[in-house]
Amino acid sequence: MTVIASGSAASLTPSPANPSPGRGEAVLAQIGNTPLLSLDALVSQFPNIELWGKAEWHNPGGSVKDRAAARIVIEARRSGQLGPGKILLDSTSGNTGIAYAMLGAALSFPVTLCVPENVSPERKRILQAYGANIIYTDPAEGSDGAIKIVRQYAERHPDLYFYADQYSNDANWRAHYETTANEIWQQTQGRITHFVAMLGTTGTFVGATRRLKELNPKIRCVSLQPDSAFHGIEGAKHLPSAIVPRIYDPALADQNIEISTEAAHAMARRLARDQGLLVGVSAAAAVVGSLEIIEALKKDQRATIVTILCGSGEKYLSERFWHEG
Secondary structure, three states, X not given: OOEEOOOOOOOOOOOOOOOOOHHHHHHHOOOOOOOEEEOHHHHOOOOOEEEEEEEHHHOOOOEOHHHHHHHHHHHHHHHOOOOOOOEEEEEOOOHHHHHHHHHHHHHOOOEEEEEEOOOOHHHHHHHHHOOOEXXXXXXXXXXXXXXXXXXXXXXXXXXXXEEOOOOXXXXXXXXXXXXXXXXXXXXOOOOOOXXXXXXXXXXXXXXXXXXXXXXXXXXXXXXXXXXXXXXXXOOOOOHHHOOOOOOOOOOOOOEEEEEOHHHHHHHHHHHHHHHOOOEOHHHHHHHHXXXXXXXXXXXOOOEEEEEEEOEEOHHHOOXXXXXXX
């Protein structure tokens, strides 16, 4: 398998001239600069197509969410919003919460998270291992239910909490504007023609798309989301039926594709069993969407497609779909 290591893209670690996170610098320094993995074996019948996946599980918290969480924390500490005595508060379906909890342990600030009760057992255990305080919310209401509960806590106790609000915090998308997109540009040597990403908080897609369009307006940026309000793609949002993140800009996408949970599950099994890649459901869904784009390309059209592999499959191993199909 071909792997392209990242170059010297912008780092999330504060410069010495800025407020320092102290002992957490070692953790912050590990975030970003993730490799690109070739997925060309999946498109061997298309000799003019390159398909790459950005392996975000190489971040220390195991997912793409480390980038946004780190930028949110860095900016909040710099501004004084997350100062002594404040608790970081946010809602999460798991991965951003894991990043917050990891950073809280490294930088010595407390973390309280509102989490749907039905997130995978692996995610719960990781959050507990990092020492986060977890408030479980109604699983039937998903991530939107967690958002409603966390807002109540933030409104009732404004002096106690720094409400990170990943769905509205511009630091979320800026992390990807400044790091993810530039890494992809460097790793593909500017050859990228298509960028593909799932929508959750929408920060990855919004930030990376804004920067890639600046670098080359011809790059086609495609957003993906579940095809139903009732889906099993953890971390993803079906925007027509959900609370739409404030940071989302619907004008950015050149195309929107809906992905079924069943297709994502089948792709996760295929990547593990045929490619030796153990990825999460959102990452598998991103590959499904990328292949759909490739199928629609004109014959002999050249393309370099990059998608975001949000995280590994280790946090999903208790899910039943691995034993199906």
